[in-house]
Amino acid sequence: MTRRPPPCGDLGLPHAFKPTRRYVIGWRCDYHTPNAVRGLPEPPPGPGWPPGNYLALAERDGTTDPEPPAEQEPS
Incomplete structure (x- = not known):
């Protein structure tokens, strides 16, 4: 069961x-966010992943699935 967020806390x-x-x-x-009250546009959403992770590197290289690491012989 998903929980609904509470209503807007602004009286306007x-x-x-x-x-x-x-x-x-x-x-x-959306009408009462800090940027909307100041008359500024909302910031664009971020990419969702921190820079430097394996998913962000795969997107930059143009591949969708990163290759798994090569298996190594036991020593």
Whole structure:
């Protein structure tokens, strides 16, 4: 069972129909995020993976599946 996020904590109306997101100041809808209140655009989403991991390197090289490490003979 998935839990619904709480409603927007801002008293201003109207509220966005998308689910709220957690910020330092509390749960906010898209209309009441810190950037929206200042009149700034929302930052673009990041790639999702920290730089330098094996998935980010595979995307940069143009491959989708990284090759597994070669097996070594037991010594």
